[in-house]
Amino acid sequence: MAQTLDSDLRHALAARLRYYHSLGIYDFYRRERETSELEISAVAAESEQPTFTPQPELREEMSARRSAVAVVQEENIFEVLQPKPEQAASDPVTALKLIREDLGDCTRCKLHQQGRKQIVFGVGNPSAQLMFVGEGPGADEDAQGEPFVGRAGQLLNNMIKAMGLRREDVYIANVVKCRPPGNRTPERDECDTCSPFLMRQIAVIKPKAIVALGAVAAKNLLAISAPMAELRGRFYDFMPSGARGDSSWQGAQLAVTYHPAFLLRDPRQKGEAWKDLQMVMKLLGLELPKKAPE
Numbered sequence: 636m637a638q639t640l641d642s643d644l645r646h647a648l649a650a651r652l653r654y655y656h657s658l659g660i661y662d663f664y665r666r667e668r669e670t671s672e673l674e675i676s677a678v679a680a681e682s683e684q685p686t687f688t689p690q691p692e693l694r695e696e697m698s699a700r701r702s703a704v705a706v707v708q709e710e711n712i713f714e715v716l717q718p719k720p721e722q723a724a725s726d727p728v729t730a731l732k733l734i735r736e737d738l739g740d741c742t743r744c745k746l747h748q749q750g751r752k753q754i755v756f757g758v759g760n761p762s763a764q765l766m767f768v769g770e771g772p773g774a775d776e777d778a779q780g781e782p783f784v785g786r787a788g789q790l791l792n793n794m795i796k797a798m799g800l801r802r803e804d805v806y807i808a809n810v811v812k813c814r815p816p817g818n819r820t821p822e823r824d825e826c827d828t829c830s831p832f833l834m835r836q837i838a839v840i841k842p843k844a845i846v847a848l849g850a851v852a853a854k855n856l857l858a859i860s861a862p863m864a865e866l867r868g869r870f871y872d873f874m875p876s877g878a879r880g881d882s883s884w885q886g887a888q889l890a891v892t893y894h895p896a897f898l899l900r901d902p903r904q905k906g907e908a909w910k911d912l913q914m915v916m917k918l919l920g921l922e923l924p925k926k927a928p929e
């Protein structure tokens with residue numbers, strides 16, 4: 636039996652699970668083989684038809700599916716289906732505190748030993764209508780223990796202000812909570828290990844809208860890989876697996892826009908980012924300013 640699941644297959648499964656959850660389907664069963672090989676042989680002999688033998692490529696596909704079902708229970712995506720301490724909390728402040736305690740002095744992925752000063756958990760309104768999710772902490776964030784506090788953070792603050800909100804109105808977090816060395820892109824295994832905690836934060840906060848800042852955040856939240864041009868300009872239904880059965884929340888609408896650090900490098904794209912934010916403002920019922928921010 637396979638002990639690890641191919642990353643692409645796992646992401647595809649995660650996306651499929653979220654889709655089923657969005658339809659209200661939470662329980663999955665492996666269908667027992669309906670007819671034994673013996674019975675097939677008997678029927679084949681009776682009808683004088685040749686016994687069905689899967690072609691190699693079909694056999695491979697079938698066995699991959701079986702492995703996925705067997706192994707997937709060991710993967711993080713299914714870990715979020717287990718009861719979590721925060722589910723006993725009566726308010727989001729306590730629930731977030733319990734998630735932070737559960738995270739502890741985390742050593743779950745290799746980023747814990749690659750020069751991080753501290754874990755950057757997330758900041759903001761525990762009942763925010765709007766969440767921003769970035770990629771990972773940079774040097775300033777690592778030093779201060781708060782996401783988006785450097786130059787990119789200043790630009791994000793301006794974006795939030797342009798929406799008619801204050802930083803303390805929204806919740807801000809990242810896919811990974813420890814700084815990748817040299818600000819490199821977090822690797823797949825690091826994102827896979829850390830992002831269940833982000834999902835739990837989202838399930839507690841229950842935002843109406845989430846803005847994924849950049850392709851890395853979008854890819855991890857949506858479990859799809861596509862260029863920014865294809866990802867932007869629309870909403871995606873988003874419901875973390877751990878929020879299943881929560882009748883108080885129908886999930887969030889997720890939009891994708893450029894990471895503020897990218898906008899600092901290419902300010903010409905600010906207008907495009909503003910279009911994305913206006914789409915989110917409309918969803919949240921926020922008044923659209925007549926003039927675009929500088």
Ligand code: SF4
Binds near residue numbers: 743828
């Ligand atoms: S990035 Fe996340 S999973 Fe990895 S060590 Fe930090 S808190 Fe733990």
